[in-house]
Amino acid sequence: MSNPNGKSPRPDKDALKALSDKLEATKKSHQEPEIQNDRSGMAAGLKYASEFSAAVLVGAFLGYMIDKYVGTKPWGLLLGLIFGLGAGVLNVIRAAKEGMDGSGIDLPPEPDED
């Protein structure tokens, strides 16, 4: 037995576990605060604004182009606008997810949530 105290290995294991728990706790409390998400408010606003408006613009533009070449005025533009709004919301949700853990660093790509 490599047990220096000559006791049964059980309390040794417990002590080891207690120590590792304690270590873990100290590590956690001593952890450097990760890079704060301290981009200015304007930057955050521009982020969501650009994500949302870009999708709306693209949707409306696609709808308009369909109208122009297929001749379905005004339905393409209307539907494109609606889909663009939907895609904009999707973009904003994704953009918000990026900084969700508060570190300001994007989460790694996650598998499909289904």
Next chain:
Amino acid sequence: MIAAGLDPISQFEIVKYAELKIGKYDISFTNSSLMMLVAVGCIALWLLLSTKKSLIPGRAQSIAEISYEFVADMVRSAAGKEGLKFFPFVFTLFIFILFANLLGMIPFFFTTTSHIIVTFVLAMMVMSLVIGYGVFKHGFKFLKLFWPSGIPMAILPFVSILEVISFISRPISLSVRLWANMFAGHILLKLFAGFAIMMVTGLGLFPGLLGAIVPYAMTLALVPLEFLVAFVQAYVFALLTCVYLSDALHPGHH
């Protein structure tokens, strides 16, 4: 008359230094091109002079190594290990945007990234790389990006339309974000600095100096913020590039 020199927009004016034309395309050498050249020159000088590959890095070599580590970590965390084959591209983008942003912070220097066409071209480079590599690597399967799994068949077509629009909107939001940050920041700086000057010229020396305290303090507070924005926006651009590249590496995962 005073306001003419303090116009916050005039700093973004393109000035042609040498007229050049190919066919009907104007490719004149402008102040924007000059600043891009200066940025590239600074980067080249820094990297060439600092990487003597000594075992104990000097100051410049340390910075070069730190920036390498920084970008490599970013690529690894956002695009995985395979993403590292895009490291040269991401590093180039990051350092170029960073230098362009920071050089723009020097008074009287032109900020290339405050023109949307510049940032849009950078974003289109990213998107064409994503599409090109995705199609080259996965062929037809790349379209799985727009056909997410695990969604009921009834709404899948609509979701796929949303995904397509969302994908097309990426280069726009990517470029608008960088451009708008730089543009708005520089206008804000010039505006507040202009107020301080206007106070003095408008109110006379002593009441003017008193009135100039507040706009001057604002300018003082904005400058470090702008430096932060210059860095953060270069970082965000590079990070989003990695995220999009990870789409090209593994389509069908979101």
